[in-house]
Amino acid sequence: MSETLHQLRESARHVLAELGLAAAEPSTWDLVTELGWLLVAVPEELGGLGQGLSGACAFHTELGRGLASVPYASATLAIDAVCRIGAGRRADWVQRLTAGEYVCTPLSDSTQIARVAAGKLTLRGVASAVPSADKASHILVCSSAADCVALVPLDRAGVQLTYRPTWDSTRRLFDVHFTDVALDEPLMLARETDAQALCRALSIQRDLALAADSVGGAGALLERTVDYLQTRRQFARPLALFQALKHRCADLKTQLAAAEALLIGSLDRIGDSLDAPGAEAAAKAAKYLACSMYASLAEEALQLHGGIGMTVEHPCHLFLKRALLNQQLGRRPDCYEPDLADALLGGL
C-alpha cells in the first residue's frame, strides 16, 4: 500500500469512528463528498487521487467497518464507468460526479432488457438493489441483451422507483422500473464489445467492493466480539477464558485473515488490467470468500454475545444484516463457486 493511501485510509477510519457506527446517510454523504473520497480511484490526469482499485477498496473496507449508510460503492462504480469513456464527454461527467452529483449503479445483476424497437433503443424491465436511488440524477444501466452501457435520467417518463426496505437498515435499496424508456445517444457510454468490456470491468469492481466492505465489517465485528468476551463475566470469570470460545474466535480471525489476504492478492493480480484473463476469477474468488466469511462471522458473533446480541440497541444485528445482504449482492449468489470450478476446469 502506498504511503498516500495509508494516510488516506487512516484518516478515513478516524473520521468514520468519530461519526459513529451506521451514522445517518445525509451527514455521511456530505463528508464523503467534502473530503474528496469519491476521487480516490479517479486517475490523476482527470483530477483524481490516482489510487486505483486498491484505493477504492481501502475506502470500501473502512466504510464497511463503520457500517456507513452511504451509496459509496454504487457512486464509485458510475464514476469509474465515466472515467473509461471517450475523452470528449469524460471531463464534464467526472467533474459533475466527483463534486457530489450522484449517479447510482445497481449492486446486483438486474433483469432490465434493452431492445431495438422501431430503430430506437428502448429499455424495459427492472434494475434491482439500487442504493439510494431517490438521491440520484441518473442510473447506470448495463444491458447485456443489447450490449450497451448507458446513463438514464431518473426523471424520464417511464422510469419509476420503488423503495424496497431491507433487513439491513444501513442501506436503502430501490427497484428501478423501466417501461419502454428511450435511451439517449449522448448518454450512451459504450456499445458492443466496448460495452461488454465495461460491464465486465464493473462486475469485477462490484465484486471487489463487496469483498472489501465485508472484510471491513467482519474486522470491526470480531474486535467488538472479543472485547465483549473480555468484559462479560459468567462463572466468576471473563468469558474470554473459556477455550471453547477462544478457539471459535481464533477460527474467525483466521478466516478473516484469509479473506483479507485473498482480497489483497486479487487486487495485486488484477492491478490496472481489468480486462486481463484471470481478473474475473480473481474478483469472484475474493467476493465469494469474503462475503461468506462475513456472514458466518456475523452469525457466530451474535451467538457469542448471547441475549444482548438479539436486542436492537446492540449493533451486532446491524453487522449480521449487512453481511447477509452482501452475500446476496453482486452476481447471482450461487454462481460463484461453480464459476470458480469452471475457471479451473477450463484453464487445464
Next chain:
Amino acid sequence: MIGEGSASMTQQQDPELLRLGVRAWLEQNVPRNWRAAMTGTGQDTFVRAQREWFARLVEAGYATPHWPAGWPGGGRSLAEQKVIYEEVARADAPRLILYFVALYHAACTLMEWGTPEQKGRYLPAIIQGDIWCQGFSEPNAGSDLASLRTRAELRGDRYVVNGQKTWSTMAQYADRCLLLVRTGASQPPQGGLTYLLLDMRSKGVSVRPIAQITGDDEFGEIFLDDVEIPIENRVGREGEGWAVAQSTLASERGLTLVELTQRMRCSLGRIAALMQERGCAGDQALRRDLGRLVAKVDAACALADRYLTKRISGEEAPGDASIVKLWYSRTLREFVALGLRISGLPGQYREDFTRGGSQETGNWAVDFMNSYNWTIAGGSDEIQRNIIAERMLGMPREPKTWTAP
C-alpha cells in the same frame, strides 16, 4: 531474519526472466517419470533419489531461495522466491522431504541464533547434503513441549544427555538433530530448556523407526544414553532454549508454506482430472465444492505471500505463522477429503504410495492420512488456535489451577 537485506545485497533479476530460466532448467532436469519410479519403492531408493535431486537443485541455485544474501542460492526477493516455488510446483518436481528440516528448521534457527562458527560449520554442510531431524517431542511432552524431560548435564566442556525423543521425522537418515533438552529446574518450565545440536553418529544415540498408518515409517524414536555433546554445539545461552525453539517453529509454521501452498494450487488439477476420470466433471454439487476449495487454496497462497512479505520486511508479529498454518492445514484436509470422496470405492482399494510428492499425490486415501501431518505436527490446530486467541486477540491464558483429584 531470512531474506533480510536481500534487495540490496545481490543483484536482482527480473522475476519473469528468472521464471524462463527456472522453467527451462526444470524441463531439462526434473527426473523423468520420477513419480512412477518413487511409487511402491523402499526408503533407501527414495533417499538416493532425494540426494541426487537435492544436489542438482543446489548446483542450479534453486534449493535455498529463502536463505539470506551471502549464501549460495539465497538473497532472493519475495517475487523471485515466489517464481521459483511456483515453477517447481508447476513442473511437479519432487519435494525435498529429506532436506525439509535442514533447509528450514535448522537453517532458519542457525541464521537467527547461531554463532559465526556454528553458521560457518553447519550451513555450508547443509548445502553439501547434511540431513537434519528435529528432536523436540517426547512421549510425555507433545503439545506441552515445555514439560520435556530429556536431561542434559554440563560436565566440563560437554553436555551429557539422557532421555528419549519421539516422532522425529527422517531421524533414521539424519546426520544431525536439533535437540531441545532440560538443563535446569526453573519455573516456568520454559526457563530450564537449552537448545543443542546433536551429531546423530555420537555414541549412545539409537533410532527406532515407527510404523505409520500409511505403511510408511517416516518418523522414529531417538534414544539418548549418556550422549556427549560439546558445549560449542549449544545454540543461544543455557536456559534460552525455548526462545531459540520459537524460531524453529516459526519457520516450520510459516515459511515452509510458501512452497506448499503453491504445490497445493497446482494440485487442484488433480481433482479436476479425477472428476473427468470418474465421469463426474458435470456434477453440480461437486463443482460447487471444488469452486469453494479453489477460493480457499487461493487464499492459502495469498496468506503465505503476505507472511513472507512481512518476514522480509521484519514486520512478522506473534501468531502470523499460526494463521498461515491453521488455514493451510484446514484447507488441506478439505482438499484431500474432496479427493477421497470423488475417488469413490476405487479409492478404498489399497495402492502403493508415492514418495517425495506434495501433500496431494492423487493416492487419496494415503493423502488423507498424511494430511494429519499438518493438523498435528508443528503444533496442532488446537495449539495454533490457542496462540491466535492469546497472542493476537489478547484473550487470557488458561488458568493453571488444576490439581490431580
